[in-house]
Amino acid sequence: MRRSSDYGGQPIRRGARLAFAVAGVCTATPLLAVTVGHEMSLAAAERAQARALTGALTRPGPACPELARAEFEARHRPLKNVFDYGGVAFARRFGHADCTMIGRSEPGGGEAYPVCRFTAPAVLRVTPDRGRAVIFEVGVGRAARVIVRDGRVRCVLTGPFGFS
Known part of the structure; x- marks a missing residue:
């Protein structure tokens, strides 16, 4: 049986390691999904703003003499x-x-x-x-x-x- 490197030298159980891994994955997955979704919506908003700016700045008008x-x-x-x-x-x-x-x-x-x-x-x-x-x-x-x-x-x- 392995011992942890902490001061108490308590054994790390196989089930506890698996539980920590599952808890980490369950916590990280939604956070990653929210972050990616937020970045994608920011990029879409930035593209829409660039299209609107391009339309406003290139709008036709009477030519300068x-x-x-x-x-x-x-x-x-x-x-x-x-x-x-x-x-x-x-x-x-x-x-x-x-x-x-x-x-x-x-x-x-x-x-x-x-x-x-x-x-x-x-x-x-x-x-x-x-x-x-x-x-x-x-x-x-x-x-x-x-x-x-x-x-x-x-x-x-x-x-x-x-x-x-």
């Missing part, structure tokens, strides 16, 4: 609010910007691409990593959304001020 580079240089001073996001350079005259990457959270969703919202930029210059600069004259007090996908730049007007 494009401005030729020569016309921009003749009428406007250089843009001072410049930043890079997702390999794209953005410049604006006024307002605030909020950017996110779309497309990578869905399985098989393809390449991620940047979508940026601007509160009241007046003028926007967007330069993809391997492309020419595109300049948009949004107008003062107008909000805009810019999508850069596969090197193509798209700008849509979204209304006065605020994010939509």
Whole structure:
């Protein structure tokens, strides 16, 4: 008969070992099931939220008026609010910007691409990593959304001020 390594040296009975093992399995199985179920529901909720965000950010609208580079240089001073996001350079005259990457959270969703919202930029210059600069004259007090996908730049007007 084996002895345990505790101080009392009491024998461990075969039935007691089996009872401890069964109790451990019975306790761990429901906890594991609850944890896995919770993680799966969080992942599903995250995918649904990503789909809703993608739909909101890629909603169509009227196109922003494009401005030729020569016309921009003749009428406007250089843009001072410049930043890079997702390999794209953005410049604006006024307002605030909020950017996110779309497309990578869905399985098989393809390449991620940047979508940026601007509160009241007046003028926007967007330069993809391997492309020419595109300049948009949004107008003062107008909000805009810019999508850069596969090197193509798209700008849509979204209304006065605020994010939509």
